[in-house]
Amino acid sequence: MSAAVTRIAREEWRALARNRAGLIASMLLALLVLAAALVSVERRNAIESERARYQASVDHQFDEQPARHPHRMVHYGQFVFRPLSPLAFFDFGVDGFTGNTIFLEGHRQNSANFAEARQSSLLLRFGQLTPAFVLQNLAPLLLIFLAFASVSRERERGTLRLLLSQGVDGQRLLMGKLIGHAGIALAIGAPAFILLLGIAASGGAEWGAGLLLILGYAGWLLLWAMLAVLVSASVRRSRDALIVLVGVWMVGVVLLPRALPEVAAVRTTLPTRIETEVALHRDLKEIGDSHDPDDPYFNDFKARTLAHYGVARVEDLPVQYAGLVGMEGERISTDLYARAAARTAGLEAKQAGFVQSFSALSPLLAIRQLSMALSGSDMGAHGHFLDAAERFRYRFVQALNQMQVDQIPNTNAGEDPRIAAENWKTVPRFSYTVPPPPGLSDPRVLPNLAVLGGWLLALVLLALPVARRLGRAAR
Amino acid sequence: MMRDAAIDVRALRHSYGQREVLRGLDLRVAAGEIYALLGGNGAGKSTTLSALLGFIRPGSGSVQVCGIDPATAPQDARAQLAYVPESVALYDHLTARENVEYFLALARAARDRGTVIDPALDAVGLPGHAWDARVGGFSKGMRQKVAIALALARHVPVLLLDEPTSGLDPSATLEFNRLIETARDRGVAILMVTHDLLSAVDVADRIGFLSEGRIEEELVAGAAGARFDLNALHARYTGAKVSG
Ligand SMILES: Nc1ncnc2c1ncn2[C@@H]1O[C@H](COP(=O)(O)OP(=O)(O)O)[C@@H](O)[C@H]1O
Numbered sequence: 124m125s126a127a128v129t130r131i132a133r134e135e136w137r138a139l140a141r142n143r144a145g146l147i148a149s150m151l152l153a154l155l156v157l158a159a160a161l162v163s164v165e166r167r168n169a170i171e172s173e174r175a176r177y178q179a180s181v182d183h184q185f186d187e188q189p190a191r192h193p194h195r196m197v198h199y200g201q202f203v204f205r206p207l208s209p210l211a212f213f214d215f216g217v218d219g220f221t222g223n224t225i226f227l228e229g230h231r232q233n234s235a236n237f238a239e240a241r242q243s244s245l246l247l248r249f250g251q252l253t254p255a256f257v258l259q260n261l262a263p264l265l266l267i268f269l270a271f272a273s274v275s276r277e278r279e280r281g282t283l284r285l286l287l288s289q290g291v292d293g294q295r296l297l298m299g300k301l302i303g304h305a306g307i308a309l310a311i312g313a314p315a316f317i318l319l320l321g322i323a324a325s326g327g328a329e330w331g332a333g334l335l336l337i338l339g340y341a342g343w344l345l346l347w348a349m350l351a352v353l354v355s356a357s358v359r360r361s362r363d364a365l366i367v368l369v370g371v372w373m374v375g376v377v378l379l380p381r382a383l384p385e386v387a388a389v390r391t392t393l394p395t396r397i398e399t400e401v402a403l404h405r406d407l408k409e410i411g412d413s414h415d416p417d418d419p420y421f422n423d424f425k426a427r428t429l430a431h432y433g434v435a436r437v438e439d440l441p442v443q444y445a446g447l448v449g450m451e452g453e454r455i456s457t458d459l460y461a462r463a464a465a466r467t468a469g470l471e472a473k474q475a476g477f478v479q480s481f482s483a484l485s486p487l488l489a490i491r492q493l494s495m496a497l498s499g500s501d502m503g504a505h506g507h508f509l510d511a512a513e514r515f516r517y518r519f520v521q522a523l524n525q526m527q528v529d530q531i532p533n534t535n536a537g538e539d540p541r542i543a544a545e546n547w548k549t550v551p552r553f554s555y556t557v558p559p560p561p562g563l564s565d566p567r568v569l570p571n572l573a574v575l576g577g578w579l580l581a582l583v584l585l586a587l588p589v590a591r592r593l594g595r596a597a598r
Numbered sequence: 599m600m601r602d603a604a605i606d607v608r609a610l611r612h613s614y615g616q617r618e619v620l621r622g623l624d625l626r627v628a629a630g631e632i633y634a635l636l637g638g639n640g641a642g643k644s645t646t647l648s649a650l651l652g653f654i655r656p657g658s659g660s661v662q663v664c665g666i667d668p669a670t671a672p673q674d675a676r677a678q679l680a681y682v683p684e685s686v687a688l689y690d691h692l693t694a695r696e697n698v699e700y701f702l703a704l705a706r707a708a709r710d711r712g713t714v715i716d717p718a719l720d721a722v723g724l725p726g727h728a729w730d731a732r733v734g735g736f737s738k739g740m741r742q743k744v745a746i747a748l749a750l751a752r753h754v755p756v757l758l759l760d761e762p763t764s765g766l767d768p769s770a771t772l773e774f775n776r777l778i779e780t781a782r783d784r785g786v787a788i789l790m791v792t793h794d795l796l797s798a799v800d801v802a803d804r805i806g807f808l809s810e811g812r813i814e815e816e817l818v819a820g821a822a823g824a825r826f827d828l829n830a831l832h833a834r835y836t837g838a839k840v841s842g
């Protein structure tokens with residue numbers, strides 16, 4: 124690289140170092156990143172210890188249940204808690220929306236699987252101030268503020284003519300400005316990057332996810348620095364550059380990411396909770412009603428069961444028939460709920476896909492998805508937890524049903540049949556390990572990095588004609 | 599074609615949109631010569647300098663700086679010349695020394711403080727206490743001096759000066775005139791756009807009147823003593839002034 128390029132870049136840094144307003148704004152942003160990190164690490168840890176405490180007390184309460192009918196334990200239900208990924212402090216993602224606690228109970232798949240219930244979270248709702256929020260929303264504004272006049276001011280003040288008359292061409296000049304502001308962009312990201320590296324180095328998080336986050340955010344910040352310099356080089360007055368850049372920020376960072384989900388929701392409507400429940404109830408009725416003595420499905424089930432055990436009457440079965448009916452009912456309803464949940468998930472994926480298809484237009488969508496995925500706080504991470512919880516719920520309920528089948532007398536069980544409290548200790552326990560963060564080739568990572576890279580490439584290509592014009596049009 | 603003049607402009611035409619500003623301008627400045635270009639506001643003086651700097655691409659005619667066409671090889675041409683713009687613009691956040699050093703660095707010129715920068719600032723008469731002060735607080739004349747110091751420190755064969763004395767007080771103007779005479783005596787070709795008749799009469803070897811897009815009249819300095827007839831010049835200048 125030519126000496127002039129590096130000299131011009133360094134001159135931008137010296138100018139920033141002597142620009143009190145710029146320096147203060149940059150320091151405030153760095154402080155904000157660190158404060159956000161501290162606050163959200165604190166909050167993440169608080170949630171984690173709450174979770175551990177609650178889970179322990181819930182488990183304890185369950186263990187302490189006296190001898191009972193297993194079916195009462197099915198309805199006893201339980202809370203399960205979602206452990207947070209180590210990087211969740213960096214980006215809360217959808218956690219504030221989905222919560223991280225669900226209630227599991229027999230017969231019904233957990234309600235969090237259905238869209239409307241995603242409004243509520245029992246434990247805590249996360250705030251917004253995370254390093255990701257600051258880097259995504261505020262850092263671009265600061266970069267605009269620092270770079271909007273980088274070239275236009277030289278034109279306005281007349282230093283551009285003097286600069287060019289020294290034999291610097293437009294290309295070197297623009298490249299110097301771009302590199303200077305790229306350096307400033309990286310410096311602005313540095314506190315967050317150092318934080319991520321520190322956490323990875325201390326074994327708190329995976330290196331891969333930390334490095335990919337740094338890569339993504341570096342691209343995001345560079346993109347704004349380049350855009351600001353190029354706009355500054357393309358317009359005649361700094362004021363125009365500022366108007367254009369703030370406009371781009373408003374549309375790309377504020378408006379589109381908020382408007383698109385609304386549009387998506389209008390295009391693809393999700394069924395409401397009530398609609399889902401009604402539909403499920405109808406479907407269940409359609410398959411069979413175990414309480415109806417003339418129900419064809421359950422009459423058939425009875426016949427098959429009797430044939431299986433080689434007896435003629437329900438009273439002669441060696442196992443508890445009501446328990447078998449319960450297990451069959453659970454199987455059917457779980458199947459229906461699973462299908463409904465899959466439908467909802469499909470619709471949600473369609474909505475998300477629609478929004479994401481605009482990431483070429485608003486790279487904020489790309490960095491946002493990338494950031495949430497790598498921080499383990501996106502819909503995918505939440506869905507992984509819901510699946511695990513639902514699989515657990517089924518095993519849990521069926522284990523209790525099996526106890527009923529095996530241990531509750533089929534006939535003459537007395538007023539209030541129970542089984543021993545020791546049984547509760549053998550019921551499966553929920554244990555969930557947070558999945559490892561996505562790698563580079565994950566569909567939530569590579570395409571988004573490609574969008575950011577594509578933007579950077581487009582800006583580099585745009586720089587060529589801008590530089591040519593800059594070299595010529597020195598009035 | 600072999601040319602002797604360091605600055606050689608022939609039949610230069612240039613239009614801004616519909617407006618033809620230069621209409622066949624001929625101008626030659628030899629090494630070791632000071633040429634004062636006079637003309638009313640909007641006559642096209644700065645445009646002429648822009649053509650020499652390669653900032654504009656002339657419609658027709660030829661322009662050469664030390665045998666180089668600035669329109670096709672602007673970098674090479676600019677390496678041969680130093681320029682003091684009409685309204686001197688420097689970096690307010692840099693000191694006088696830093697400004698000179700920065701521009702010299704971009705010109706890839708020698709910029710040793712002790713042997714290049716400080717002597718240049720000293721030569722233009724910028725008081726020593728101002729050398730390390732940020733130029734943001736400088737008067738127009740002080741800025742002008744920094745820009746002139748920069749141009750002199752480049753040590754190039756051609757100087758293009760656009761109204762260089764416009765911000766200077768009379769004594770500073772006299773000092774400036776001595777400075778460019780020294781440069782001329784070193785063999786530098788100097789093209790100076792000016793409204794300052796006294797100054798032109800004082801130092802110029804030739805004076806050209808730019809009007810209607812060409813050199814309407816050119817006067818050559820006479821023998822030492824009465825170089826130019828100031829009264830006649832004044833009458834000529836005020837009479838030749840185009841409106842606007
Ligand atoms: N970049 C430009 N675009 C359009 N018109 C210009 C431009 N630069 C100068 N002009 C016009 O050309 C004429 C000559 O300008 P200039 O060379 O600056 O005159 P001066 O002799 O005062 O230095 C003026 O009328 C001016 O308004």
Ligand SMILES: [Mg+2]
Nearest residue numbers: 643644645684
């Ligand atoms: Mg002029």
